Amino acid sequence: MIGLERLSLNQATVKHLTLEQAVALCVRHGIPAIGLWRDRVAEAGLARAASVVRSAGLHVSSLCRGGFFTRGASALADNRAAVIEAAELGADTLVLVCGGLGPGRRDLGLARRIVADAIGELVPVAQRLGVRLGIEPMHPMFCADRSVISSLGEAADLAATFPADTVGVVVDTYHVWWDARLAADLARCGGRIAGFQVCDWVLPLPADTLLGRGHLLDGVIDFGPVAAAVTAAGYRGYVEVEIFNAEVWDAPADQTAATVRARFAAALGEVGTGAGARADGEVGTGAGARADGGAGAG
Amino acid sequence: MIGLERLSLNQATVKHLTLEQAVALCVRHGIPAIGLWRDRVAEAGLARAASVVRSAGLHVSSLCRGGFFTRGASALADNRAAVIEAAELGADTLVLVCGGLGPGRRDLGLARRIVADAIGELVPVAQRLGVRLGIEPMHPMFCADRSVISSLGEAADLAATFPADTVGVVVDTYHVWWDARLAADLARCGGRIAGFQVCDWVLPLPADTLLGRGHLLDGVIDFGPVAAAVTAAGYRGYVEVEIFNAEVWDAPADQTAATVRARFAAALGEVGTGAGARADGEVGTGAGARADGGAGAG
Numbered sequence: 001m002i003g004l005e006r007l008s009l010n011q012a013t014v015k016h017l018t019l020e021q022a023v024a025l026c027v028r029h030g031i032p033a034i035g036l037w038r039d040r041v042a043e044a045g046l047a048r049a050a051s052v053v054r055s056a057g058l059h060v061s062s063l064c065r066g067g068f069f070t071r072g073a074s075a076l077a078d079n080r081a082a083v084i085e086a087a088e089l090g091a092d093t094l095v096l097v098c099g100g101l102g103p104g105r106r107d108l109g110l111a112r113r114i115v116a117d118a119i120g121e122l123v124p125v126a127q128r129l130g131v132r133l134g135i136e137p138m139h140p141m142f143c144a145d146r147s148v149i150s151s152l153g154e155a156a157d158l159a160a161t162f163p164a165d166t167v168g169v170v171v172d173t174y175h176v177w178w179d180a181r182l183a184a185d186l187a188r189c190g191g192r193i194a195g196f197q198v199c200d201w202v203l204p205l206p207a208d209t210l211l212g213r214g215h216l217l218d219g220v221i222d223f224g225p226v227a228a229a230v231t232a233a234g235y236r237g238y239v240e241v242e243i244f245n246a247e248v249w250d251a252p253a254d255q256t257a258a259t260v261r262a263r264f265a266a267a268l269g270e271v272g273t274g275a276g277a278r279a280d281g282e283v284g285t286g287a288g289a290r291a292d293g294g295a296g297a298g
Numbered sequence: 299m300i301g302l303e304r305l306s307l308n309q310a311t312v313k314h315l316t317l318e319q320a321v322a323l324c325v326r327h328g329i330p331a332i333g334l335w336r337d338r339v340a341e342a343g344l345a346r347a348a349s350v351v352r353s354a355g356l357h358v359s360s361l362c363r364g365g366f367f368t369r370g371a372s373a374l375a376d377n378r379a380a381v382i383e384a385a386e387l388g389a390d391t392l393v394l395v396c397g398g399l400g401p402g403r404r405d406l407g408l409a410r411r412i413v414a415d416a417i418g419e420l421v422p423v424a425q426r427l428g429v430r431l432g433i434e435p436m437h438p439m440f441c442a443d444r445s446v447i448s449s450l451g452e453a454a455d456l457a458a459t460f461p462a463d464t465v466g467v468v469v470d471t472y473h474v475w476w477d478a479r480l481a482a483d484l485a486r487c488g489g490r491i492a493g494f495q496v497c498d499w500v501l502p503l504p505a506d507t508l509l510g511r512g513h514l515l516d517g518v519i520d521f522g523p524v525a526a527a528v529t530a531a532g533y534r535g536y537v538e539v540e541i542f543n544a545e546v547w548d549a550p551a552d553q554t555a556a557t558v559r560a561r562f563a564a565a566l567g568e569v570g571t572g573a574g575a576r577a578d579g580e581v582g583t584g585a586g587a588r589a590d591g592g593a594g595a596g
Contacts, residue, residue, distance in 0.1 A: 143476035178441035207505035222404040
């Protein structure tokens with residue numbers, strides 16, 4: 001059972017809102033935490049952003065994002081700045097999207113070493129400022145251009161080379177749901193889970209695969225087992241709903257927030273009760289799971 | 299070093315050709331083997347297809363494809379027919395694309411059990427006819443709708459529950475290149491590798507992600523290490539070039555065949571010599587690897 005008191009709205013779900021607007025939205029809908037994005041923080045100004053969030057009584061579950069370590073020499077400076085911002089905002093985690101192969105490169109092993117070395121350089125900065133870094137494995141379809149860390153197991157192995165209170169992993173259902181080793185890899189994460197993000201995998205994938213995410217229960221992901229495994233691994237933090245989807249972005253923000261709350265309760269509210277997260281009554285009706293293009297019932 | 303004597307052209311690379319045309323193309327270009335597709339075999343007629351290929355002196359490296367076990371009750375009958383066709387054609391392997399979650403379903407574990415059970419039912423048929431089944435893990439982006447077997451390790455674990463001479467795995471660079479565990483999983487495959495297919499991962503992904511494949515060296519995959527690991531695992535069979543790409547399909551077939559041969563030699567011809575498969579001179583020029591959207595040099 002993950003209750004609504006652990007719901008966090010990731011700002012990317014309401015991409016068109018300013019930080020102030022997103023904060024106000026959370027307050028209106030009784031959402032107790034928010035995941036912030038650096039561009040919107042910069043737009044508001046760091047000090048003002050921290051003040052707005054604090055005054056509203058919101059918890060900052062994450063700052064998105066650092067990483068892209070394979071893009072070259074400027075990456076470290078940018079990541080140092082991100083750590084400072086995360087500290088100022090009191091974010092639970094600075095999410096790291098580690099970067100792809102790098103321009104003109106094909107050597108995955110090299111890219112992974114660059115990522116590991118860069119995190120090693122960032123760790124003392126994070127320790128000094130009390131910020132926790134969260135390595136987010138991305139779906140393997142982003143391996144070339146966004147993250148050479150493509151599975152939870154790989155992220156866990158990498159995190160394990162650093163102190164647990166400074167480097168953890170971020171579990172996003174969209175990126176890891178397919179993995180046959182997920183349950184086993186979550187089990188060995190123990191206290192390493194630094195963040196948990198949820199959204200659904202919707203078919204068919206859109207032209208821009210970055211945007212193929214949906215509200216919980218609009219797609220094929222079985223959230224119950226993942227949430228149960230994350231919980232069993234000891235994670236008690238906020239659960240962010242983070243949806244990259246052009247239609248969701250264009251919907252009225254209050255409607256989005258209401259849907260986020262309702263689906264969160266339906267998909268995660270029963271975790272651990274044995275009933276799972278099916279909400280089968282809803283699945284058959286409209287936007288429910290239709291793998292293989294099949295119409296109708298399973 | 300994988301020489302051109304081990305090159306096979308998968309029919310899907312020249313999708314618009316009939317079986318007879320594809321066979322003639324291979325003969326014209328000195329390509330000694332072909333991977334056949336069932337729709338084109340059916341179009342030609344099974345007996346005639348077998349005769350055409352045999353008369354041309356071509357080896358049949360695979361028949362594509364069986365599988366889709368999660369689509370329901372008709373799957374087994376269709377797979378039995380595919381085994382009979384593979385036997386008649388003398389194909390080295392019947393490639394199995396195992397199927398996605400199934401209509402309206404979200405339970406990955408259930409889908410994987412259905413796949414395992416169905417292969418178990420198919421094994422006696424394959425043994426009786428002397429056909430080898432090749433489980434092809436597909437890229438995780440196809441987990442929902444095409445194959446719940448999403449990594450080589452998972453395919454190897456599944457294959458290991460059946461006799462090695464009847465069930466192996468098919469390694470396709472497009473599907474497995476991203477996997478940090480690939481080298482270790484290939485090493486434990488030993489004699490289980492029943493097929494090896496190559497094509498490149500080209501950025502950006504097209505709207506239909508099924509078609510995001512390119513000629514070798516047009517994308518980001520480092521073929522040398524994969525081919526070396528496949529070779530080290532004992533695989534000595536044909537290497538199929540299989541490219542799903544609308545532009546490749548629309549190109550003149552003789553041009554495609556010539557490019558297939560030239561790129562195969564450049565990407566795989568040096569495997570094991572220590573020089574790797576970079577062909578760096580070519581990479582910087584035009585269609586070479588440009589991860590992260592970076593222009594120019596690395």
